[in-house]
Amino acid sequence: MGEIRFMKGNEALAEAAIRAGMQGYFGYPITPQSEVIEYLAAEEPNHDYTLIQAESEVASINMVYGGAAAGARVMTTTSSPGYSLMQEGVSYIACAELPCVVANVARGGPGLGTIQAGQGDYFQAVKGGGHGDYRQIVLAPNSVQEMVDLTILAFDLADKYRTPVLILSDGAIGQMMEKVELPEPIPYKPDKPWATTGKTHDRERNIITSLYIQSDDMEKKNIHLQRKFKKIEENEVRYEEYMIEDAELIITAYGVTSRTSKKIVDLARESGIKMGLHRPITLWPFPADRISELANKNKVKAFFSIEMSAGQMVEDVKLSVNGVKPTFFYGRTGGIIPTPEEVIDFIQKKAGEL
Amino acid sequence: MREGYEVIYQKPKTLTDNKMHYCPGCIHGTMHKIFMELIEEMDLQEKTVGVCPVGCSVFAYDYMDVDMQEAAHGRAAAVATAIKRMLPDRIVFSYQGDGDLAAIGTAETLHACNRGENFLFIFINNGIYGMTGGQMAPTTLEGQKTTTSPFGRDKKNSGSPLKMTEMVTPLDGVAFTARVSGNTPANVRKAKRVFKKALEIQQQNIGTQFVEVVSNCPSGWKCTPVESMEWIVEKAIPYYPLGIFKEPGK
Ligand SMILES: Cc1ncc(C[n+]2csc(CCOP(=O)(O)OP(=O)(O)O)c2C)c(N)n1
Ligand code: SF4
Ligand SMILES: [Mg+2]
Secondary structure: OOEEEEEEHHHHHHHHHHHOOOOEEEEOOOOOOOHHHHHHHHHHHHOOOEEEEOOOHHHHHHHHHHHHHOOOOEEEEEOHHHHHHOHHHHHHHHHHOOOEEEEEEEEOOOOOOOOOEOOOOHHHHHHOOOOOOOOOEEEOOOOHHHHHHHHHHHHHHHHHHOOEEEEEEEHHHHHOEEEEEEOOOOOOOOOOOOOOOOOOOOOOOOEEOOOOOOHHHHHHHHHHHHHHHHHHHHHOOOEEEEOOOOOOEEEEOOHHHHHHHHHHHHHHHHOOOOEEEEEEOEEEOOOHHHHHHHHOOOOOOEEEEEEOOOOOHHHHHHHHHOOOOOEEEEEOOOOOOOOHHHHHHHHHHHHHHO | OOOOOOOOOOOOOOEOOOOOOOOOOOHHHHHHHHHHHHHHHOOOHHHEEEEEOOOHHHHHHHHEOOEEEEOOOOOHHHHHHHHHHHOOOOEEEEEEEHHHHHHHOHHHHHHHHHHOOOOEEEEEEOOEEOOOOOEEOOOOOEOOOEOOEOOOEOHHHHOOOOOHHHHHOOOOOEEEEEEEEOOOHHHHHHHHHHHHHHHHHHHHOOOEEEEEEEOOOHHHHOOOHHHHHHHHHHHHHHHOOOEEEEOOOO
């Protein structure tokens, strides 16, 4: 049994990064995420990592590039507008194949938006965000405990595949306090022969770049990247389900809305409606095969994607369901969390029309 | 080695055998050579990590036989910052053009200097965007014609050419600043001495080292290499004076 603490989501993420052996943190303050850098700044004297409050998110993500390429475990965290600023850097990192962890504790947008929680950055997170053909692993915690567990997982997956891993959280999970169990610090021994640590006489120089000026080379690089992404899709899909076995109506939701959705399932079950919840934990790779399998069950009648956006993850749900069953969307924007009551009303109305 | 011959001059072992892509007469190649000579002479090859910019020297890693990272346009200072913080006992340098360091990357440059990040900036100021075909840079001289200032740089529209060395010199974090050139053999030798001083200061860990090189771009300036050297003497150096601006203990 690990150490039990009562923590804020953002602080739990920060503490987990320390325990995962993070060596460098580079960040710029933005609500509702600033507790991460504040926590790490306060803890810095007790640990071995280096922290820099960068001059911008552009600088933070490029510090992450340099630190990762120097062979260190590095992280940056931000919230939506800051994550937009990082997109060029994420694209470079994906192409240069550098392991790193980025967290977006998302707020409502577009623009400067609101500091309340949002899920409108789904497209940006899973479809690219930056330029070019790249993918990144996207993990979506829905509790303070998962802020810990998925942060540790994020560092491991980043190293395993030499890829950026995004933790797409939201302001609600980042700000809420819950009981968490913290793991013992993980002994981390970097084995990164590709890193730029100084060309010793027994090897060629190491070059970290995303530049392949000849078309042939660039295509080769792309083929290599696509193979890697395929391997990630085959091996790293993660999801959680609730009351799914006999469900006729299935909610899909991630992050904070998956918590209210669980409550919705309970309420529906009380009134005799056979509802279940499918919660993707990896938004990329998306649990498309599992959703397709559910869609092809005879008893499943329809899907409902519940989001704090104008309809983003629903596109992936629809692609997975592939027209086999009707798929509906209900969402609120502006930082408003849909209430169980309004969602149940919506689902009952739609189910009645089936 | 042919019999009866002896080696009296050769490139340093810290430069690869790759053929450089720089235009004839371009000072980029000269600076690569003297800096890599120093890395060899000071026995720093195994300890050095460099950062290339986006600009004509984007492929510096093809020539410099040390570990290198290619940064996004303007972000070399942020990248170098993290390398040095993660590997404090290595020698770290960034090699950047004027568009890279003084336009798109101004914030990263200034803040790295202000934090006193302990790496060396090698700042190649040729007053133009060489790589993209000769557009105006923040350092283009007043009246100088480029493809985006076809009637000459107009101060009212574009401001005065930025003097980066003078800008970063007063910052507390900065330990060493100098402006050198590569236009004459004497200036090349001086530049090498200045780089050496900068690397020694890096080993003392007392603050940022910033060395600006008044450089040329015969292709972008649309002139011969010889004419470009004359331009450096007549136009560039009067506006960008050479010398050491700041050094420890002075
Ligand atoms: C974000 C971004 N914007 C623009 C460019 C295009 N670009 C490449 S190099 C360059 C200017 C290079 O000029 P400088 O830094 O002075 O280097 P030089 O080629 O003169 O040595 C520009 C604008 C780019 N690669 N990335
Ligand atoms: S374009 Fe200009 S800066 Fe670039 S290699 Fe040619 S002469 Fe040098
Ligand atoms: Mg230039």
